[in-house]
Amino acid sequence: MNDQDVALEFKEVWKKFSNSATPTLAGMSFQVRKGSIHVLLGHSGAGKSVTLKHFLGLIVPDEGHIFVKGQDIGKCGDVELTRLRKTFGMLFQNSALFDGLDVLENVAFPLREHRREMREEEIVRRVEDLLESVELRNIVQKMPSELSGGMRKRVGLARAIALGPEILLFDEPTTGLDPETARVIDDLIVSTTRRLKATSLIISHDIHASLRIADFVSMIWEGRIIETASPADFVKSRDPVVKQFLESAGVTAVSNAGKL
Amino acid sequence: MTKQLESLGRFSLFVWNSLLWLFRKPYRWRLITDEILFIGNESLYIVSLAAFFTGAVFAYQSWLAFVMVGTDSMVGATVSLALVREMGPVMTGLVVTGRAGAAMAAQIGNMRVTEQIDALEVMAVSPLQFLVSPKLVAGTISLPLLTAIFGMVGNLGGYVVAVWVCGVDPGIYISKLKYFMDPWDFYHGLIKSGFFGFLLTAIGCYSGYRAKNGAQGVGKATNDAVVSGFIVILVLDYFLSILVPTGVRVQ
Numbered sequence: 001m002n003d004q005d006v007a008l009e010f011k012e013v014w015k016k017f018s019n020s021a022t023p024t025l026a027g028m029s030f031q032v033r034k035g036s037i038h039v040l041l042g043h044s045g046a047g048k049s050v051t052l053k054h055f056l057g058l059i060v061p062d063e064g065h066i067f068v069k070g071q072d073i074g075k076c077g078d079v080e081l082t083r084l085r086k087t088f089g090m091l092f093q094n095s096a097l098f099d100g101l102d103v104l105e106n107v108a109f110p111l112r113e114h115r116r117e118m119r120e121e122e123i124v125r126r127v128e129d130l131l132e133s134v135e136l137r138n139i140v141q142k143m144p145s146e147l148s149g150g151m152r153k154r155v156g157l158a159r160a161i162a163l164g165p166e167i168l169l170f171d172e173p174t175t176g177l178d179p180e181t182a183r184v185i186d187d188l189i190v191s192t193t194r195r196l197k198a199t200s201l202i203i204s205h206d207i208h209a210s211l212r213i214a215d216f217v218s219m220i221w222e223g224r225i226i227e228t229a230s231p232a233d234f235v236k237s238r239d240p241v242v243k244q245f246l247e248s249a250g251v252t253a254v255s256n257a258g259k260l
Numbered sequence: 261m262t263k264q265l266e267s268l269g270r271f272s273l274f275v276w277n278s279l280l281w282l283f284r285k286p287y288r289w290r291l292i293t294d295e296i297l298f299i300g301n302e303s304l305y306i307v308s309l310a311a312f313f314t315g316a317v318f319a320y321q322s323w324l325a326f327v328m329v330g331t332d333s334m335v336g337a338t339v340s341l342a343l344v345r346e347m348g349p350v351m352t353g354l355v356v357t358g359r360a361g362a363a364m365a366a367q368i369g370n371m372r373v374t375e376q377i378d379a380l381e382v383m384a385v386s387p388l389q390f391l392v393s394p395k396l397v398a399g400t401i402s403l404p405l406l407t408a409i410f411g412m413v414g415n416l417g418g419y420v421v422a423v424w425v426c427g428v429d430p431g432i433y434i435s436k437l438k439y440f441m442d443p444w445d446f447y448h449g450l451i452k453s454g455f456f457g458f459l460l461t462a463i464g465c466y467s468g469y470r471a472k473n474g475a476q477g478v479g480k481a482t483n484d485a486v487v488s489g490f491i492v493i494l495v496l497d498y499f500l501s502i503l504v505p506t507g508v509r510v511q
């Protein structure tokens with residue numbers, strides 16, 4: 001892959017937490033292609049969320065390099081890191097909506113912080129457009145506690161795309177949702193990524209959904225990436241861990257061929 | 261010992277960085293006024309209630325002691341000096357720690373464990389600037405104001421009990437109070453309460469900021485904020501009482 005085609009990159013990243021006997025990331029390397037939807041699969045506790053947080057500079061690696069749009073974030077100062085973060089949008093596992101703010105204020109938050117030139121009417125109109133784009137209407141006055149899990153995810157997604165990010169990060173976006181709502185959220189992720197011409201990195205353990213929406217799938221095992229491939233090639237992987245992971249989810253190359 | 265020093269170092273860095281964020285744009289005036297409203301205005305009722313009865317009970321106990329040696333005319337001056345120099349700042353600090361310090365720890369702790377603080381960082385907003393710095397300023401401003409109110413209401417409680425219940429002459433009560441009080445007694449209490457306000461806020465925010473492990477962690481953070489706040493106020497009060505000048509008169 002040409003360097004200019006790479007949106008995100010891990011190069012030999014090591015991270016060990018003080019309360020853990022083994023490193024969470026053990027020389028992890030992988031790349032995310034610009035404009036693609038890349039899913040990172042792995043078991044619970046494999047280090048998927050830790051990987052995402054490294055890209056945002058929320059966790060600093062012990063060793064190795066992390067590149068965002070070709071820039072080594074380990075060499076970024078506060079100002080540079082802030083500038084880079086503005087190019088990200090992130091949907092958290094539990095949506096991470098601000099409890100004390102209603103839906104309007106939650107979605108308007110990044111606009112009020114970073115688009116200070118916008119007038120109040122413009123902000124309200126923009127929020128309504130954003131909510132419309134995630135198929136939500138007439139909920140601006142509701143508090144997060146009054147929303148269902150699926151609605152919270154959609155409000156979280158509307159907030160994540162408020163500034164028109166180039167890179168979208170999703171931390172287990174469909175965990176805890178019923179299959180129908182999960183499918184709606186998956187479809188929204190795909191349509192939003194394509195509409196914004198953004199790059200999406202999704203971490204998940206839902207193999208079926210991942211194979212359906214991803215351009216590329218990577219598998220984490222013991223702090224390393226053991227396989228990266230397109231969904232069609234991923235299901236044919238010869239790696240024993242990947243094979244076992246797929247089998248445990250009832251996925252075989254033959255059974256999945258029709259869905260790809 | 262090493263752990264305690266590490267904790268102190270982390271706390272100092274946290275406070276220092278929060279202070280630095282005060283001077284970086286965008287300035288958070290609106291958040292500061294909101295926090296003054298929360299820490300100051302919303303503590304007014306409970307502080308006033310505590311003040312009235314503190315003054316009342318202190319006047320009654322002082323009168324019981326003074327009347328034995330025939331110096332009950334000193335009740336007013338004693339109550340007033342104790343209230344403005346010591347009991348005002350300390351009691352206000354303890355009450356606000358129990359109310360606002362605990363609430364800050366719970367709020368920030370909940371935001372930490374539900375990834376709302378991470379969300380702020382992802383949106384390129386400094387959590388220190390957004391959540392902590394305004395509270396530090398508000399705590400430092402609000403506590404002296406609340407302490408002044410504590411002093412006034414406490415004195416009212418002392419007067420009511422001394423004059424109406426114990427029968428101390430009101431003229432003597434006021435004249436002794438005026439004779440023995442000095443503006444520096446008042447300033448002494450206000451300066452100390454400024455320190456208490458800053459520290460109880462810093463401790464509340466720090467406890468919440470380091471919360472982990474879900475609801476249990478938030479509970480622990482809240483508990484830590486209150487216990488540490490109480491201890492720091494009581495210990496610091498002793499040293500500040502020595503260091504900050506008073507209007508003490510050597511007759």
